[in-house]
Amino acid sequence: MADQTPAPAIEVRDLTKSFRVNGRDVHALNGVSLAVGHAETLGIVGESGSGKSTLGRIVVGLETMSSGEILHEGTAISGVGRAERNARLAKCQMIFQDPYASLNPRMTIGRQIHETLRAHGSRQLAHNLATAAVLLERVGLPQDAAGRYPHEFSGGQRQRIAIARAISTGPSVIVADEAVSALDVSIREQILDLMAELKGTTSYLFISHDMAAVAKFCDRIAVMHKGRLVEQGTTRQIISAPQDPYTQSLLEAVPRIGRRR
Amino acid sequence: MTDTTTNHRPRRLPAALRQWNIAVGALILGIVVLAAILAPWIAPYDPFKMASGPRLTGPSAAHWFGTDELGRDLFSRVLLGARLSLGIGFAAVAVGLLFGVTFGMIIAFCPERVKALLLRIVDVVYSFPDTLLALALVAFMGPGVENATIAIAISLIPFYARVTYGLAAVERAKPYVEAAQIAQAAPARIMRIQVLPNILQSLIVIGSIGFSSAILSAAGLSFLGLGVQPPSPEWGSILASGRNYISRAPWILIFPGLAICLTVLSFNLIGDGIRDLTDPKSRRRRS
Numbered sequence: 001m002a003d004q005t006p007a008p009a010i011e012v013r014d015l016t017k018s019f020r021v022n023g024r025d026v027h028a029l030n031g032v033s034l035a036v037g038h039a040e041t042l043g044i045v046g047e048s049g050s051g052k053s054t055l056g057r058i059v060v061g062l063e064t065m066s067s068g069e070i071l072h073e074g075t076a077i078s079g080v081g082r083a084e085r086n087a088r089l090a091k092c093q094m095i096f097q098d099p100y101a102s103l104n105p106r107m108t109i110g111r112q113i114h115e116t117l118r119a120h121g122s123r124q125l126a127h128n129l130a131t132a133a134v135l136l137e138r139v140g141l142p143q144d145a146a147g148r149y150p151h152e153f154s155g156g157q158r159q160r161i162a163i164a165r166a167i168s169t170g171p172s173v174i175v176a177d178e179a180v181s182a183l184d185v186s187i188r189e190q191i192l193d194l195m196a197e198l199k200g201t202t203s204y205l206f207i208s209h210d211m212a213a214v215a216k217f218c219d220r221i222a223v224m225h226k227g228r229l230v231e232q233g234t235t236r237q238i239i240s241a242p243q244d245p246y247t248q249s250l251l252e253a254v255p256r257i258g259r260r261r
Numbered sequence: 262m263t264d265t266t267t268n269h270r271p272r273r274l275p276a277a278l279r280q281w282n283i284a285v286g287a288l289i290l291g292i293v294v295l296a297a298i299l300a301p302w303i304a305p306y307d308p309f310k311m312a313s314g315p316r317l318t319g320p321s322a323a324h325w326f327g328t329d330e331l332g333r334d335l336f337s338r339v340l341l342g343a344r345l346s347l348g349i350g351f352a353a354v355a356v357g358l359l360f361g362v363t364f365g366m367i368i369a370f371c372p373e374r375v376k377a378l379l380l381r382i383v384d385v386v387y388s389f390p391d392t393l394l395a396l397a398l399v400a401f402m403g404p405g406v407e408n409a410t411i412a413i414a415i416s417l418i419p420f421y422a423r424v425t426y427g428l429a430a431v432e433r434a435k436p437y438v439e440a441a442q443i444a445q446a447a448p449a450r451i452m453r454i455q456v457l458p459n460i461l462q463s464l465i466v467i468g469s470i471g472f473s474s475a476i477l478s479a480a481g482l483s484f485l486g487l488g489v490q491p492p493s494p495e496w497g498s499i500l501a502s503g504r505n506y507i508s509r510a511p512w513i514l515i516f517p518g519l520a521i522c523l524t525v526l527s528f529n530l531i532g533d534g535i536r537d538l539t540d541p542k543s544r545r546r547r548s
Binding site: 060061062087088089090092093094096097098101102103104105106107112115116118119120162163169 | 296349435436437439441442443445446447450454455458459
């Protein structure tokens with residue numbers, strides 16, 4: 001499947017990222033290569049500090065890589081000019097873990113979506129607010145939500161707003177960094193269902209340590225450990241027949257109802 | 262305590278005045294500003310005329326604040342002094358804030374290495390006490406009210422830049438700013454639309470801190486003959502000239518000191534009130 005003609009929506013090749021801590025180089029990412037196809041959902045799992053969040057942040061351009069290559073639709077973004085690179089990065093969106101900090105507390109919801117749309121060249125406030133109202137309705141929020149401030153919403157509702165903002169520009173790739181980890185279990189299901197419902201042709205990089213959520217939402221899974229990719233495959237392969245010992249230990253750690261010890 | 266029963270959002274001016282601290286602060290500041298504007302008409306004596314009464318007399322019906330060492334009416338001098346003190350303070354804080362906030366914000370959004378370099382430069386300048394910095398600048402530019410004001414404004418810039426940098430750097434790391442960056446919004450717009458409203462309340466508070474510092478610097482410069490030139494009255498210079506008579510005629514220090522105190526207090530009250538008003542959380546609590 002991977003060798004078919006359309007280039008993957010996003011691909012990273014031999015990505016490394018190192019930080020200098022107390023004079024020593026620490027490798028957050030060590031030669032990671034993976035690809036996300038069109039409309040595909042790739043889950044990235046691994047423990048804290050495995051480099052999965054750093055990977056997501058590099059993909060959306062929040063952090064720079066030390067070496068390696070990122071390809072959008074088959075084109076390396078390091079090889080193009082600054083304007084072109086920004087235009088490509090603008091096709092990526094992110095949904096953050098903390099639904100409280102990911103919205104500007106002093107701006108109405110409608111204005112926040114307007115600002116995102118404005119950065120994409122749609123400058124008319126009235127038009128953008130109308131778009132915002134439609135989006136907010138699609139993510140299941142009341143009609144007057146656009147005129148209200150973030151503190152008037154619950155965590156789950158805020159994550160719905162963050163999703164509305166992320167999909168507002170019609171991105172080709174959305175990086176969801178622990179997007180449901182901070183939510184209650186019952187809300188988590190709702191948000192996952194909503195993300196699946198609104199997925200469309202967007203590709204997802206779904207970063208999570210929650211195996212159950214990943215198994216539910218993702219087409220394929222990549223397992224990271226200490227900055228390296230240890231295994232990747234379809235969700236079924238990884239869940240039912242994990243090859244790498246680290247993946248096996250991760251799956252072992254998932255509690256199952258009714259499982260006997 | 263005045264608007265707890267209404268669920269109307271107090272955003273416009275009349276509603277803002279229902280906030281008790283804004284009301285008190287605005288009242289005091291209003292009186293001081295009014296005094297400054299109307300000083301030439303409401304002053305009972307010519308503030309420059311010596312021997313309007315006996316020298317160094319205490320407050321009385323004829324001279325409300327007493328008289329100074331040259332027999333000038335202190336009430337009239339404090340009234341007229343409000344013009345210079347407020348004028349220098351406002352102008353210096355406005356200019357200092359404008360440049361300081363701009364620099365601090367830009368530094369917060371600079372790449373790591375440029376940021377480190379610019380911060381070191383700000384730190385070096387900030388390490389000079391601001392009055393000393395203002396003094397050096399006036400010595401360089403020459404004495405006078407305008408030069409003193411410019412010097413005080415410049416001396417405030419490192420403080421404002423440093424504090425703004427600290428506030429903006431905290432906001433910059435928050436996901437809502439990162440979301441705007443991912444959307445490729447222009448940095449200048451992120452600073453103005455996303456970050457500035459979130460640090461504005463703190464800027465108002467440090468603005469008023471700078472105001473008192475500006476008045477003190479002005480007083481210091483005037484005392485040394487580099488700022489307001491005698492016989493022009495200015496709160497700081499009146500304080501400085503009364504310093505020698507502190508035991509014989511404490512009123513020369515008390516009244517200008519009180520004027521400075523009340524003016525600074527009014528700024529702090531208004532700053533607090535504005536914070537309460539603009540904080541969406543406290544707005545919900547009240548409604």
